[in-house]
Amino acid sequence: MEIRISDVKKEFAEADANQLVQIINKYRNDNRVGVIKLIQNYEKEIEKLNKEIERTEKMKTYENKFREYSYICGVDEVGRGPLAGPVVACAVILPKDCNILYINDSKQLSEKKREELYDEIMEQAVAVGVGSIPPSHIDEINILQATFEAMRQAINNLSIKPDILLNDAVTIPKVDIRQVPIIKGDAKSISIAAASIIAKVTRDRLMVAYDKVFPRYGFASNKGYGSKEHIEALKEYGPSLIHRASFIKNFI
Known part of the structure; x- marks a missing residue:
């Protein structure tokens, strides 16, 4: 049985930063529009987080x-x-x-x-x-x-x-x-x-x-x-x- 989009959304919401990439890969081949949008949004969040980590590391020079x-x-x-x-x-x-x-x-x-x-x-x-x-x-x-x-x-x-x-x-x-x-x-x-x-x-x-x-x-x-x-x-x-x-x- 196909997992509901609401459950996918909950899985993303409860994940920490380290788990997000795994969850994205898990649903990468899901063609539902709602899941695709979720993945796109969280990929943007990961990108922003990585930029912040990079900025913070520069602050430690x-x-x-x-x-x-x-x-x-x-x-x-x-x-x-x-x-x-x-x-x-x-x-x-x-x-x-x-x-x-x-x-x-x-x-x-x-x-x-x-x-x-x-x-x-x-x-x-x-x-x-x-x-x-x-x-x-x-x-x-x-x-x-x-x-x-x-x-x-x-x-x-x-x-x-x-x-x-x-x-x-x-x-x-x-x-x-x-x-x-x-x-x-x-x-x-x-x-x-x-x-x-x-x-x-x-x-x-x-x-x-x-x-x-x-x-x-x-x-x-x-x-x-x-x-x-x-x-x-x-x-x-x-x-x-x-x-x-x-x-x-x-x-x-």
């Missing part, structure tokens, strides 16, 4: 280059440009055999994908450290020095000391670990990209929480950046306790 080091750490920050909120940095040590797909520069990912990857990275990482510098201290020492301080905090908050740091574009002062600054590193190194995701999600969640305390400025949507709504609220209501005084002089 620097990690492979420095493979002799036991603990390779990616470091990145978010929040240099906003008018309000902290600057947040993250340091991430991924396992050598890390197989998480879709890790990329956090700016290239949707909010939903960042949240999904946040959970995967936190679950699989060897160690994660986060650092955060509040607006008042940013005003005292300037944003560049605050960024460096947040990065040092993140590195110091790791449960394991790294052997080497892969940084997004910068060399961090006062750190006694070998550093490799990589221009646009969050798009070239899986470790830096992972750090950018953790930092971004951490800061975004914080700004959503601040929105409940200071609801006039739209922090949940603009995350403290200078959107039109945010600037208009600044002019009307003045600054909140989490605004950076040194960043808003032109608006109040």
